[in-house]
């Protein structure tokens with residue numbers, strides 16, 4: 595599934611109201627356009643906050659950032675204690691764009707799975723995902739793309 599198909603799938607989940615809760619790949623996923631400054635992708639920490647219907651602010655565990663200059667999006671996971679992982683969403687088997695399901699990434703082509711640290715959990719992929727260093731800079735995360 596490519597990015598466009600994924601967005602359409604999520605949009606259709608939202609259209610089904612409560613059924614979206616049954617689709618773990620859709621519910622709560624934040625997919626947004628991030629800025630690039632120099633060699634860094636900038637992720638506002640506020641992207642991890644979500645306002646629920648009852649007015650409560652909840653924290654997302656992950657967001658997916660994209661930029662037109664990037665061939666694939668980047669999955670950013672909050673592992674706690676102000677630490678984050680940032681992973682290139684390209685399968686290491688044959689290059690298909692991955693899908694995020696909470697704390698794991700799955701390839702729609704042949705079923706490889708990766709952890710939120712980018713480690714291969716199930717093949718046929720046999721290499722871990724490309725990961726990027728993440729620095730916390732005030733209210734932003736700076737993901738080094740170099």
Ligand code: FES
Pocket residue numbers: 685686687688689690701702703704705706717718719
């Ligand atoms: S391209 Fe991802 S498992 Fe084959």
